[in-house]
Amino acid sequence: MKDLKEAYRTIEADSFAPKMEISFIDGEKRQTLCYEKVTWNVAGDEKGLRYGENPGQQAALYKLVNGNLALGDVELVQPGNYLASIPEMLQSGKHPGKTNITDTDNALNILRYLMEKPTAVIVKHNNPCGVATGSTLAEAYFRANKADRLAAFGGAIALNRECDVETAKLIVENYAEVVVAPDFKPGVMDLFAAKKNLRVFRIRNMARLSDFVARHVIDFKSLIDGGIVAQTSFSANARKSEDFMPAACNRKIVDKATGNVTFEEHRIARLPTEKEYEDLVFGWLVEAGVTSNSVLYVKDGATVGIGTGEQDRVGVAEIARDKAYTKRADWISWEKYAKPFNDLRLAFGEEDGARKQAQIMEQTKAEKGGLPGCAMVSDAFFPFRDGAEVGIREGITSIVQPGGAIRDWDVIDCCNDAGVAMVFTGQRSFRH
Secondary structure: OOOOOHHHHOOOOOOOOOEEEEEEEEOOEEEEEEEEEOOEEEOOEEEOOOOOOOOOOOOOOEEEEEEOEEEOOEEEOOOOOOOOOOOEEEEOOOOOOHHHHHHHHHHHHHHOOOOOOOEEEEEEOOEEEEEEEOOOHHHHHHHHHHHOOOOOOOEEEEEOOOEOHHHHHHHOOOOEEEEEEOOEOOOHHHHHOOOOOOEEEEOOOHHHHHHHOOOOOEEEEEOOOOOEEEEEOOOOOOOOHHHOEEOEEEEEEEOOOOOOEEEEEEEOOOOOOHHHHHHHHHHHHHHOOOOOOOEEEEEOOEEEEEEOOOOOHHHHHHHHHHHHHHHHHHHHHHHHHOOOHHHHHHHHOHHHHHHHHHHHHHHHHHOHHHOOOOEEEEOOOOOOHHHHHHHHHOOOOEEEEOOOOOOHHHHHHHHHHHOOEEEEOOOOOOOO
16 A cells, blocks of 8 residues: 655655856846755755655755845845845754745744734744734743644744743644744753654844845746746835824715716724724734735734635635634633544533533633624725624724725725724735
8 A cells, every 4th residue: 555644754856956046137237136055954864845835846945145136126235135044943853845934934924023022923824823922922922822723733933032941832732843933042942852843943133034024025926837927025014003094085976967076075983092003003914924815803912813815805804703713612622621622522422522512602602702802904905894894793893904995985984883993004915
């Protein structure tokens, strides 16, 4: 019988060259980016990425080492202008794969905006499953893991403070693929050693993450026939409360009888409180790392429900809501019985397990999945009021969204009817 597990242990052949150059040519002007392939020595085997997104796909990681590119707001003119292209690997067990690198990179992509407080970001399949701040790093990780304990299984964890023993003890209670931090206190690596395949990366200059908040690079996307789309990378422009705009618009009204056009002003009646602003800023910055179409709910500096990659805004708002409920139920089950919600019948028998599940769901519904008081975050405008109404029915008290829809007035009226504060960013945050 074929051992299907062997594919995941196999290191693919690496046919990629040790160096790579990409040139932008405009007449006689040539601007070239120079890259070098990254490798690690694991148990005497010098190799780069184990495989790509799936076994059977070759892959290579290249670090940008030099470049003379000046294109719009992108300037890459100094060698070594990188942060984590080649993080120091302290523990591996096996070589990292492509998804380990891209998940870690997106965790850092979110973390770069959140360097002021101890923060933990857990990413799985290139989307955050939990992001939280805390008074200590351990509290931040605990809250991020609590947001979606199940999805965090096998995730990449990024920490913006030196990892201490208290945080490490919490991390090893679950299974993680990657932990990245600026450093690790004595005793931490001894705890991590029990997880032999955990890849532990140190980025000593992680404090430089804030330098990358407004820095743009060229982002490449390959097409099916080998073509390439090049774009400048995204940076969230609204990074503090004063960057937000009170929701307002002019509604165009056409008199059908005369054809006369008038404009009716619509303004949000209530501005966010200081606490609501904190969550709106936090949520909008986390949104920069979520695959669109997306909606998320956040409260007290932690994610509560994250909906990603959907085709319609109402649907993704409902998915984020439903995830808040299911994750809340699972966490209640874990705290009460140290068992996942879905395992209660197996653990306690059909009748007793079903009764426990019913009690947990009753509590979860009474708490509305932890959504009351949340801020609702949307990466694109709400074209109609129905998307905002999904959160309003659950008790959210504030909304941040780009604004710019034809029916902004309807969403503003909807919020005013419910006493909900809403602000616009003036910038869409799509990520595909």
